Amino acid sequence: KIVIVGGGPGGLQAAATGASLGHRVTLLEKEDRLGGRLRLAAAPPHKEKIDWVIDDLIAGLPPSVDLRTGTRATVAGIAALRPDAVILATGATPARLDVPGAELPHVVTADALLRDRIDVAERPVVVIGAGLVGCETALHCASSGARRVTILEALAKAAGDCEPITRGDLLTRLKERRVEIYTGVRVREITTSAVEFEAAGRLETLPAELVVTAVGAEADHRLEQGLQGRGLPVYVIGDARKPRGIYEAINEGWLAAMKLSEEGGRWNG
Numbered sequence: 001k002i003v004i005v006g007g008g009p010g011g012l013q014a015a016a017t018g019a020s021l022g023h024r025v026t027l028l029e030k031e032d033r034l035g036g037r038l039r040l041a042a043a044p045p046h047k048e049k050i051d052w053v054i055d056d057l058i059a060g061l062p063p064s065v066d067l068r069t070g071t072r073a074t075v076a077g078i079a080a081l082r083p084d085a086v087i088l089a090t091g092a093t094p095a096r097l098d099v100p101g102a103e104l105p106h107v108v109t110a111d112a113l114l115r116d117r118i119d120v121a122e123r124p125v126v127v128i129g130a131g132l133v134g135c136e137t138a139l140h141c142a143s144s145g146a147r148r149v150t151i152l153e154a155l156a157k158a159a160g161d162c163e164p165i166t167r168g169d170l171l172t173r174l175k176e177r178r179v180e181i182y183t184g185v186r187v188r189e190i191t192t193s194a195v196e197f198e199a200a201g202r203l204e205t206l207p208a209e210l211v212v213t214a215v216g217a218e219a220d221h222r223l224e225q226g227l228q229g230r231g232l233p234v235y236v237i238g239d240a241r242k243p244r245g246i247y248e249a250i251n252e253g254w255l256a257a258m259k260l261s262e263e264g265g266r267w268n269g
């Protein structure tokens with residue numbers, strides 16, 4: 001009997017593979033909808049087809065899977081199901097930006113902006129972080145009527161976490177939408193109306209009615225530690241193991257279910 005926590009791509013693949021191998025699978029997802037962070041990945045312009053991946057993974061779930069959405073897994077709740085093994089596919093959440101003003105109400109994460117469809121029309125927007133998530137969120141803002149969109153990045157290169165073809169495509173689209181990108185800068189402070197940053201030793205200020213942070217993601221390891229403390233075999237996959245991408249989550253979901261099957265549920269990662 002396998003309990004899988006998280007209904008993003010990793011958990012969905014693990015559930016489909018586990019059930020098709022004859023295991024009794026229970027899948028716990030805290031939200032009412034399946035898809036995880038992949039729902040956000042599908043939100044920016046030109047990413048609509050990511051929805052196909054979600055639809056395909058959901059369609060691939062055999063009816064034998066005991067699917068429990070709207071159910072937040074806890075150590076006690078999982079232990080009560082008496083599983084032979086647990087697969088944690090709980091993903092990652094946005095990292096916090098540690099600068100003065102980051103707690104102001106007009107400062108939101110890219111995840112929150114995309115999830116809550118925050119209105120950006122006619123507002124000057126500053127996005128902090130020019131990785132894939134920051135760049136795509138900036139493109140979303142620029143395509144949704146924001147007055148001016150600027151990205152601030154600490155590293156020397158924007159979209160440095162993308163493979164070259166995606167990177168070139170993304171930077172071209174940002175240029176077409178007149179999104180300005182400053183690299184090699186250090187954000188000093190966010191005020192109620194601006195972002196102050198240091199570039200080449202000079203202090204600069206950009207007006208901002210909305211500040212969007214996209215400074216990476218972090219996994220929470222408390223469930224893993226709690227389950228291990230109870231002696232349960234646990235395997236952590238996808239972004240919960242290390243924030244990366246869709247391929248890694250799906251691949252590790254498949255691999256974990258196969259591996260547990262090979263070792264009769266005794267494998268502990």
Ligand SMILES: Cc1cc2nc3c(=O)[nH]c(=O)nc-3n(C[C@H](O)[C@H](O)[C@H](O)COP(=O)(O)OP(=O)(O)OC[C@H]3O[C@@H](n4cnc5c(N)ncnc54)[C@H](O)[C@@H]3O)c2cc1C
Nearest residue numbers: 006008009010030036037041073090091238239245246249
């Ligand atoms: C804007 C954006 C664009 C992206 N674009 C791409 C891209 O183009 N290509 C790419 O490869 N990747 C992209 N990604 C990253 C990709 O979405 C993630 O790497 C992927 O979704 C990780 O899958 P996962 O299954 O590990 O976790 P998630 O998709 O994060 O799923 C985890 C699930 O676990 C659930 N959960 C958490 N805790 C509990 C609990 N205690 N109980 C029950 N359920 C719980 C969550 O609600 C969630 O549904 C993008 C991400 C964002 C935000």
